[in-house]
Structures are given as structure tokens and as C-alpha cells.
Amino acid sequence: MSEGSRQTEAQADTPAPAGRRAVVVGGGLAGITAALALADAGLRVTLLEGRPRLGGLAFSFRRGELTVDNGQHVYLRCCTAYRWFLDRIEGAALAPLQNRLDVPVVDVAKPEGRRLGRLRRDPLPVPLHLGRSLAAYPHLSLAERAAVGRAALALKALDPTDPALDDQDFGGWLTAHGQSARAVEALWDLVGVATLNAVAGDASLGLAAMVFKTGLLSDPGAADIGWAHVPLGELHDRLARKALDSAGVRTEVRSRVTSVSSNGNGTWSVQVPGETLHADAVVLAVPQRETYDLLPHGALDAPGRLLDIGTAPILNLHVVYDRKVLARPFFAALGTPVQWVFDRTGASGLGAGQYLALSQSAAQDDIDAPVADLRARYLPELERLIPGTRGAVVQDFFVTRERTATFAPTPGVGRLRPGARTKSPGLYLAGAWTATGWPATMESAVRSGVSAADAALSALGRPRPSRLFAFEEAA
Numbered sequence: 001m002s003e004g005s006r007q008t009e010a011q012a013d014t015p016a017p018a019g020r021r022a023v024v025v026g027g028g029l030a031g032i033t034a035a036l037a038l039a040d041a042g043l044r045v046t047l048l049e050g051r052p053r054l055g056g057l058a059f060s061f062r063r064g065e066l067t068v069d070n071g072q073h074v075y076l077r078c079c080t081a082y083r084w085f086l087d088r089i090e091g092a093a094l095a096p097l098q099n100r101l102d103v104p105v106v107d108v109a110k111p112e113g114r115r116l117g118r119l120r121r122d123p124l125p126v127p128l129h130l131g132r133s134l135a136a137y138p139h140l141s142l143a144e145r146a147a148v149g150r151a152a153l154a155l156k157a158l159d160p161t162d163p164a165l166d167d168q169d170f171g172g173w174l175t176a177h178g179q180s181a182r183a184v185e186a187l188w189d190l191v192g193v194a195t196l197n198a199v200a201g202d203a204s205l206g207l208a209a210m211v212f213k214t215g216l217l218s219d220p221g222a223a224d225i226g227w228a229h230v231p232l233g234e235l236h237d238r239l240a241r242k243a244l245d246s247a248g249v250r251t252e253v254r255s256r257v258t259s260v261s262s263n264g265n266g267t268w269s270v271q272v273p274g275e276t277l278h279a280d281a282v283v284l285a286v287p288q289r290e291t292y293d294l295l296p297h298g299a300l301d302a303p304g305r306l307l308d309i310g311t312a313p314i315l316n317l318h319v320v321y322d323r324k325v326l327a328r329p330f331f332a333a334l335g336t337p338v339q340w341v342f343d344r345t346g347a348s349g350l351g352a353g354q355y356l357a358l359s360q361s362a363a364q365d366d367i368d369a370p371v372a373d374l375r376a377r378y379l380p381e382l383e384r385l386i387p388g389t390r391g392a393v394v395q396d397f398f399v400t401r402e403r404t405a406t407f408a409p410t411p412g413v414g415r416l417r418p419g420a421r422t423k424s425p426g427l428y429l430a431g432a433w434t435a436t437g438w439p440a441t442m443e444s445a446v447r448s449g450v451s452a453a454d455a456a457l458s459a460l461g462r463p464r465p466s467r468l469f470a471f472e473e474a475a
Contacts, residue, residue, distance in 0.1 A: 019042070019043070019044055020042075020043045020044070020280045020281070020460055020462070021043065021044045021045075021046075021277075021278065021279045021280055021281075022035075022038045022043045022044070022045045022046070022279050022280065022281040022282070022283065022456065023045075023046050023047075023048065023268070023270045023277050023279040023281075023282050023283070024038070024045060024046070024047045024048070024282075024283045024285055025048050025257045025260070025270065025282065025283065025284050025285060025286055025294070026048075026049065026056070026283075026284065026285035026286040026290075026430075026431070027047055027048070027049030027051070027053075027054040027055070027056065027251070027253065027285075028054075028055065028056020028057065028058075028285060028286075028431075028445060029055075029056055029058065029082075029085065029236065029432075029442055029445035029446050029449065030056075030285040030430040030431050030432065030445040030446070030448045030449040030452070031047060031049070031056075031283065031285030031286075031430065031449065032047070032054060032085075032236070032240045032243075032244065032449070033085060033430075033445070033446045033448075033449025033450055033453070034283045034285055034428075034430050034449040034450075034452045034453045034456075035047040035244060035247075035249050035251075035283075036088060036243060036244065036247055036249070037449065037450060037453030037454075037457075037465060037468050038281070038283075038453050038456060038457070039244070039247035039248050039249045040247060040465035040467060040468065041453075041457050041462045041463065041464070041465050042462065043280075043281070043460075043462070044248070044250075045247075045248070045249045045250070046249070046250045046251075046252065046277055046279075047244060047249050047250070047251045047252070048252050048255045048256075048257055048270070048272060048277075049251070049252070049253045049254075049255065050253075050254065050255065050256035050257070051253060051254070052253050052254050053233065053237045053253060054236060054237045054240050054241055054251070054253070055232060055233060055235075055236030055237045055240070056236070056445070057070070057071075057402055057405060058070070058071075058073050058232050058236050058442060059232055059233055059236060059237065060231035060232050060233030060234070060237075061233075063396075063398065065349065065350075065351075066320075066348045066349060066350060066355065067231040067233070067347070067348050067349050068231075068318060068344075068348060068400070069228075069231060069232045069233075069344070069347070069357070070232075070316065070400045070402065071314055071316040071357075071359060071400060071402060071405070072227070072316065072340065072342045072344075072357050072359040073227065073228070073232060073442060074194075074225050074226065074227040075095075075225075075226050075227070075441070075442055075443060076215055076222060076223050076224065076225060076226070077097055077219075077221045077222055077223070077224040077226070078214050078215055078218060078219065078222035078223070079226075079441070079442070079443035080443075080469070081443050081446040081447045081450060081469050082441075082442045082443045082446050083226075084446070084469040085442075085446045085469075086235070088243060088467070089235065089239040089240050089242070089243040090239060090242075090243070091234075091235045091239045094228060094229055094230045094234065094235060094239075095226055095227060095228040095229065095230075095235060096226060096229065097224050097225065097226035098224045098225050098226070099224070100120065100121055100123075100221070100224060101119070101120050101121045101221070101223045101224045101225065102118060102119075102120040103118065103119040103120065103225070103331075103332055104116060104117075104118055104328055104330075104331040104332070105117045105118065105119060105139060105186075105190065105331065105332045105333070105334060106331055106332070106333050106334070106385055107138075107139050107186075107333075107334040107335050108333060108334065108335040108336045108381075108384045108385050109334070109335035110138075110335075112387070114138070117137050117138045117139045118133065118137075119133055119137065119187075119190075120133050121133065121220055121221070121223070121224075122220075123220065124220065125220065126217055126218065126219065126220055127149075127152060127153070127156070127217060129220040130216065131149075134148060134149060137186075137187075139182075139186040139187075139334060140182065140183055140186055140187065141182075144180055144182060144183045147177075147178040147179060147180070147183065148179070148183055148187060150177070150178065151174065151177040151178065151179055152212070152216070152217065154177055155209055155212050155213065155217070156213060156217045158205075158209040158213070159209075160206050160207070160209040160210035160213060160437065161206070161437065162206065163206075163414065163415070165204070165205045165206035165209060166204050166205070166206040166207075166411065166412060166413070166414035166415065167204075167411055167412055168204070168205040168206075168411060169200070169201055169202065169203065169204070169205060169411045170188075170192065170200040170201070170203040170204065170205045170207075170208035170209075171184070171199070171200035171201030171202070171203070172201070172205075173205050173208075174188055174200055184200055185334065186334055188200055190332055190334070191211070191212070191215070191216075192208060192211065192212075193339065193361045193362050194332075194339070194340060194359070194361055195211045195215070195439060195441065196208060196211060196409045196439050197312045197314060197361045197362055197405065197406045197408075197409065197439070197440065198312060198361075198362050198408060198409050198410070199362055202362075202408070202409075202410060203409050203410070203411075204409050204410060204411045204412070204413055204414065205411070206414055207409045207413075207414075207438075207439050208409075210437060210438065210439075211439060227330075227342070228347065229346065229347055230347055231347055231348070252272075255272045256272065256273070257270055257271065257272055257294060258271045258272060258273065259271040259294070260282055260284070260294050260295075260296060260427070261296055262296060262424060262426070262427075263278070266280070266425065266426060267279065267280055267426070268280070268281070268282045268426055268427065270282060279426075280426060280460060281426050281427075281428065281456040281459070281460060282426060282427050282428070283428045283429070283430050283449075283452045283453070283456065284427070284428070284429050284430070284431075285429075285430040285431055285448075285449065285452070286431065287404065287431065287433065288306040288307070288309050288407070288431070288433050289306070289307065291306055291429060291431070292304075292306040292307055295422075296424060296427070298423060298424065299422040299423055299424040299427055300418060300422055300423065301423065305415075305416045305418075306416070306418070308416050309407050309408070309413060309416045309417065309433055310407065310408035310410060310413075311403070311404035311405070311406065311407060311408055312361075312362060312364070312404075312405060312406050312407070312408040312409075313362075313363045313364060313367040313401065313402060313403045313404070313405055314359070314360065314361050314363055314402045314405035314406070315360040315363035315366050315367050315374075315399065315400075315401055315402075316357055316358065316359055316360065316399070316400045316401075316402075317357070317358040317360065317374060317378055317397070317399055318344075318355065318356075318357050318358075318396070318397070318398050318399070318400070319355070319356045319357075319358070319378075319379070319382065319394060319396070319397050320350065320353060320354070320355045320356075320394070320395045320396040320397075321353050321354045321355075321356070321389065321392040321393065321394060321395065322352075322353045322392055322393040322394075322395050323353055323354065323388075323392050323393075324345075324353070324354045324388070325354055325356070325386050325388035325389045325392050326341070326343055326354060326356060326386055326388065328343070329342065329343050330342040330343065333385055336381045336384065336385060337360075337366075337377065337378065337381060338358055338360075338378065338381050338382065338385060339358070339359060339360050339361060340358070340359045341356055341357070341358050341359075341382075341385070341386075342356065342357045342359065343355070343356060344356065344357045353395060356382070358378065358382075367401055367403055368401075368403075371397070371398070371399050374399055375397050379394065379397070405440075406432070406433075406439070406440030407432070407433040407440050409439050409440070414435070417433060417434055417435040417436075418434055418435060419434065419435045419451070420434065420448065420451040420452040420454070420455045421455050425459065426456075426459065428452040428455050428456050429448075429452065430445075430448040430449045430451070430452040431445065431448055432444040432445040432448060434448045434451075436448050436451070446469070447469075447471075450468060450469050450471070453468070454468075
């Protein structure tokens with residue numbers, strides 16, 4: 001136990017000084033956000049994380065001379081909460097946005113020289129901003145492009161908050177609105193799988209409508225893509241910890257909470273091995289299964305619903321070549337198992353050659369496949385997609401697997417997602433899986449942390465920090 005921990009343990013049995021205390025359990029984006037917000041409001045905050053680092057499922061690790069992200073994470077201009085988070089930790093310049101949406105899409109089934117299409121926007125009002133791109137998109141027929149336009153207008157008319165939409169599947173809606181299997185593959189799933197972590201037939205229409213309305217049909221620049229140009233650990237661990245320290249948060253890693261209990265007098269006790277912390281507010285910012293295990297009796301009407309929220313995997317394949325093989329920073333692919341390919345050379349610290357990361361969402365079929373099988377399957381696909389790989393030497397090939405990367409956005413999941421407040425005063429929930437209205441994204445995680453902090457501060461009669469993200473600013 002650290003000296004700071006021994007001091008806190010000694011203080012735990014003495015009366016608390018004036019002021020309110022909060023404990024945040026979980027050091028992912030949701031927990032970091034909640035801790036910063038509560039500290040900015042003047043609370044004495046302790047953040048507890050069981051892992052040896054912060055960042056949750058958006059982190060980095062060392063592999064030889066490389067600094068590797070566990071998976072490729074991107075955000076969009078419409079992700080206003082995550083953009084606020086980057087500003088709050090002084091990391092926005094390290095994860096810039098495109099000036100204008102531009103997604104290269106390569107169809108490997110077409111002859112070389114005719115494989116490239118692009119999804120990009122013009123500086124025009126919605127929906128004209130995508131009109132020229134859609135009209136010229138070579139991966140759909142003229143009739144399919146016209147049908148996509150009609151479906152987009154119908155989608156724009158939906159209300160994503162309508163509970164009836166949550167019970168429908170997106171794939172069925174697309175079929176009913178004239179979308180061919182090719183249109184689903186080459187457009188709707190191209191975007192939807194990456195953002196929802198599910199194919200259209202497995203996704204809630206409510207969540208899909210939210211994604212497409214907010215990202216593509218709300219503001220001309222809403223879908224501009226941003227991503228970290230440094231390792232994620234630089235943002236979500238080092239800079240986040242620096243911000244927490246500056247805010248006065250006590251941050252403890254390798255501290256796994258074993259129980260959370262009410263003291264019956266409006267305060268709470270949080271137990272970690274060798275220490276009990278007392279608090280006026282507790283935020284559980286951990287995955288749904290861990291939340292279920294820590295919830296005290298009566299905190300939710302139907303806590304078993306948390307266990308009914310399914311999970312979905314993401315697989316990431318990492319390939320290091322002896323030379324540069326790809327000129328663009330990323331692209332999406334059709335006609336191949338490969339989904340999205342990103343150049344991570346600069347961010348990883350690789351001095352020579354090129355490092356590509358393949359991000360494979362909704363990866364149920366491949367998530368447990370042996371590395372040798374994945375190598376045999378995907379390296380030939382990269383040779384089909386990227387001519388420069390055909391004479392290059394593969395210096396390293398490795399895999400990262402997140403078997404429970406996100407909650408599964410299945411029809412009906414909306415009714416299972418709890419809000420920030422529980423029935424136990426002083427206990428709050430956060431996490432991308434809670435009822436944010438968003439799918440399981442970094443944006444959803446940050447929003448959930450803000451919601452939990454708002455609920456706690458309201459109950460404690462504390463004013464909201466002026467620097468905290470305001471939901472009315474969202475697109």
C-alpha cells in the first residue's frame with residue numbers, strides 16, 4: 001500500500017472535514033469525466049481503477065520498440081462531448097479532425113484502376129453536402145444511389161428517441177425502404193458496422209437512426225473524422241492523469257473495489273483491499289457485469305437487466321512491413337473481409353517501414369481464431385487491396401482482441417440501459433452502455449460521465465462547474 005493509501009486509511013475513521021467527498025469507481029473515459037466534473041465543482045474526489053493505467057478500452061501498450069493502441073478509435077465532429085474532453089485534458093491538438101469528410105473506399109472486386117470511390121462532403125447545406133459524392137459513388141448503380149437518397153430522407157424524418165424504433169431492426173427497415181443488399185454492404189454497413197459494432201440486421205433502428213441523423217444529416221461537417229496522432233495512452237492515461245492531478249483528484253490504479261455499501265446516514269463506504277473510503281457520492285463507471293456485482297440491494301428495480309445487455313467484439317490486426325506500402329492515412333474496403341485500414345506508423349514510433357492496423361468490428365466469426373489462421377486469411381487480402389504490399393516483407397503480425405468491446409446494439413437494448421440515477425440516493429451509474437442515446441462510443445462514455453456528475457451535484461446542491469460540457473451544445 002502506498003503512503004497516500006495508509007494516510008487515507010487512517011483518516012477513514014476520523015470525522016471528515018468540511019466539504020463533500022466522492023468516489024468514482026472505474027478509470028475509463030466515463031470515470032475520468034465524472035471525476036474531473038466533481039472535482040471542478042469543489043468535491044474531494046478519489047478515482048479507483050483496477051488496471052495499472054487509465055483509459056478503459058481505449059489504451060496503448062508497448063511491443064518491442066512500438067507503442068501500440070489496442071484498437072483504432074476515431075471520433076466525429078458531432079462528438080461534441082469527446083471534443084470537450086480532449087480540450088479539458090489539453091489534448092485536442094493531438095487528435096485533429098479532418099478539414100472535410102473524405103473516406104476512400106476500395107472495392108477489391110473491381111479491376112485495378114477502377115476500385116477507388118470516395119465518400120466526401122461539399123461546403124453546402126444538409127443534405128446537399130453529400131449530394132455530389134453520392135451521385136458519383138462508383139460502388140452503387142444509379143438506381144441504388146437514387147434509392148439511398150430516398151431512404152436518407154425517410155431516415156431524417158425518424159425520431160431516434162421513439163421507443164418503438166428501438167424494437168425494430170435497421171436491416172428490416174432498410175429493406176422496406178428499397179435498399180439492395182449491395183447498398184447495405186457498400187454504404188449503410190460501411191458506416192454502421194464501424195459506429196454501431198453490428199451489421200444492420202442486428203442493430204436497433206433507434207440507435208442506427210441516431211447515428212445517421214446526427215453524423216450525416218444534422219450539420220454539413222458533423223461526420224468529419226478525427227483520430228489520435230499519438231498513442232491513445234498519451235491522451236487517456238498521461239494527459240488525463242495530469243488533468244486529474246491538477247483538479248485535485250486522488251487517482252489510485254491497481255485498486256479493485258470489492259464492495260460498495262450505504263452507511264444509512266446518506267454516506268457511502270467503498271471497500272478496496274486494505275482500505276475503506278467514505279463518500280457522499282459514489283459513481284460506478286465500470287462495465288455492466290461489474291456494475292451488477294457491486295450494486296447494493298434495491299439500487300435498481302430490475303438489476304438483472306444489466307446482464308441482459310449483450311456485448312459485441314472488435315478484432316484488431318497489426319501488420320508491420322519493411323517499407324511504405326500505403327500512401328493514404330486510412331481507407332475502407334468492400335468485397336473482402338477487411339473493413340478499415342489505418343496507417344499507425346508515426347503514432348507507434350516506428351522508425352522504418354510502415355505499420356498498418358486493421359479494425360474489424362462485429363468480429364464474432366474471427367474473434368477467437370488463432371493468429372496463424374488470421375495471418376493466412378488477411379495478409380493475402382491486403383495484397384489484393386494494396387499493390388505495394390506484394391513485394392514487401394512482413395516483419396511483424398500480431399492481434400489484439402476485445403471480446404466485450406461494446407454493448408451489443410440489438411433491438412430492444414434501449415429499455416435495458418439504465419440512466420445515471422439509481423434508487424439509492426448518492427449512488428450513480430456511468431459508462432458508454434448506460435442510457436446516453438448513443439451507441440458504445442467514446443462520445444457515449446464521456447456523456448455518461450457528465451450525466452452522472454450532474455446528477456450527483458444536483459443531489460448535493462452544488463452548482464455545475466462552468467467549464468463542464470453542456471448538452472445543449474450537442475449537434
